[in-house]
Amino acid sequence: MLSTQQRAARSSFFLVFVLLVLATTITRNVEGHVRLECPPPLSGKTGEKIGPCDVSTDDGLLQSFPLQANALNTVTWLESISHPGAPVRFALSREGGGDSNGGEAATGFETCLLLDHIPHDALSRPTYRNESSWHRSSITLWIPDVQCERCYLQLISVMSDAAHGVPIDTKCAYRANTNNVIEIAETPESDFPACPAVYHSCSPVSIDGTIPRNDMDVCNTTEFEDQLGWPLTPRDNPDLYEHSIYYNRGDVGLYSTTDATLRFVGSPLTDATCTNTKYCDPDVSFEEILAIPDAAAYISLEGSCASVVKTKVEAYVPPAAAAVDSTINSSTSSSARTLTQLMIPATTATLTLLLMILFLGK
Incomplete structure (x- = not known):
C-alpha cells in the first residue's frame, strides 16, 4: 500500500x-508568424525559420495544387503575428524537392524567384491564439511556361526590423539553407549580412507548362515582373528593391479590407513615426509613395485561389484529418x-x- x-x-x-x-x-496550432493559405501549405506552421520549407520532409499526403502555366495565378497567405515592414518573396523549387537537407528544393528556390518585395499590410493586427483572426493578404503571380508534377511554391517573410537583427538604415540578405551549396542567385548577397529571422512556408504544386522545371537553370525574374507590370524592382529602385536584399522595414503597404489586394505602397518605416515591433498605426506612420492602378495585373484575381479572398479565414486542417x-x-x-x-x-x-x-x- x-x-x-x-x-x-x-x-x-x-x-x-x-x-x-x-x-x-491547446497550443498545437498557434505558432507565429506567417504561412501560405492558398495554395494549401505542407503544414500549419507559421514560425519555421530554418527553411527552405515549413517541414523537413514532404510525406506526400497533401495533393499537388494545380497552377496554370503562362498565366496569372492569385495566391493568399496568413499572418499570425504582425511584423511591420516585413516583405514577402515567392520562389519555385525544382521538381520533387521538398526537404531541408540541401536537396533539390534547398538549392532550386534560389534559381527561380517569381516575385520579391511584396509589401506588408500595415493594417495587419491578428490575434495569435485565434486563427480566424489571422490576417490575409493576396498577390497575383505570373507562372511561366514550366512543367512539373510536384514542385514547391515557397513563401518567405523577412523580419527586417532592429528587434530581429537588422539595424536602422541597414540591409540584410536572405541566405537559403542549402548546406553550403552555392547557387548563382546567392552571389550578390555577399555584400550584406544574413537576415537573422526569416519565416518559410511551402505548397506542393503542379504546373501544366511545356519546359520541365529541372531543365531551367535560372528563371527570368525580370520577365515575370514585366508580365505583371510590377513596380518594385531593382531597375526602378536598386536601393530598396534588389532581389533577396531587404532594407530595415522597407516594404510597407496598405491592402484592401474587402479582397486583401494591395492598394498602396508606402515609404520605409522610421523610428520617428513608429518603434512598435507588432503594429504601426498607418494614420501616423504610413507615407504613400505609390497608388496601385485598378487594372494592375498583380492585383487581378485569377485562378483557383481567387475566390478565397472572399471567404472567412479558417484554422489549418492537416491532410490526414481532412x-x-x-x-x-x-x-x-x-x-x-x-x-x-x-x-x-x-x-x-x-x-x-x-x-x-x-x-x-x-
Whole structure:
C-alpha cells in the first residue's frame, strides 16, 4: 500500500503531466508568424525559420495544387503575428524537392524567384491564439511556361526590423539553407549580412507548362515582373528593391479590407513615426509613395485561389484529418457526422481522464 505522502506526490506528478498534455493540445496550432493559405501549405506552421520549407520532409499526403502555366495565378497567405515592414518573396523549387537537407528544393528556390518585395499590410493586427483572426493578404503571380508534377511554391517573410537583427538604415540578405551549396542567385548577397529571422512556408504544386522545371537553370525574374507590370524592382529602385536584399522595414503597404489586394505602397518605416515591433498605426506612420492602378495585373484575381479572398479565414486542417473528415462526410448521416466530429477533439482529454482514474486508483 502507498502511504499518504506517496499518493500525494504521485497525484501532483500526474496533475503536472495532465496539464502539460492539455497545454500541448491547446497550443498545437498557434505558432507565429506567417504561412501560405492558398495554395494549401505542407503544414500549419507559421514560425519555421530554418527553411527552405515549413517541414523537413514532404510525406506526400497533401495533393499537388494545380497552377496554370503562362498565366496569372492569385495566391493568399496568413499572418499570425504582425511584423511591420516585413516583405514577402515567392520562389519555385525544382521538381520533387521538398526537404531541408540541401536537396533539390534547398538549392532550386534560389534559381527561380517569381516575385520579391511584396509589401506588408500595415493594417495587419491578428490575434495569435485565434486563427480566424489571422490576417490575409493576396498577390497575383505570373507562372511561366514550366512543367512539373510536384514542385514547391515557397513563401518567405523577412523580419527586417532592429528587434530581429537588422539595424536602422541597414540591409540584410536572405541566405537559403542549402548546406553550403552555392547557387548563382546567392552571389550578390555577399555584400550584406544574413537576415537573422526569416519565416518559410511551402505548397506542393503542379504546373501544366511545356519546359520541365529541372531543365531551367535560372528563371527570368525580370520577365515575370514585366508580365505583371510590377513596380518594385531593382531597375526602378536598386536601393530598396534588389532581389533577396531587404532594407530595415522597407516594404510597407496598405491592402484592401474587402479582397486583401494591395492598394498602396508606402515609404520605409522610421523610428520617428513608429518603434512598435507588432503594429504601426498607418494614420501616423504610413507615407504613400505609390497608388496601385485598378487594372494592375498583380492585383487581378485569377485562378483557383481567387475566390478565397472572399471567404472567412479558417484554422489549418492537416491532410490526414481532412481525409478523415471527407470520409465521414461521404459515408455518414448529418447527425452521425456531428457526433463523430465532436468526438475527435475530445479524444485527448478523454484519454487523459481515463489515465488519471487508473493512475490514482492504484
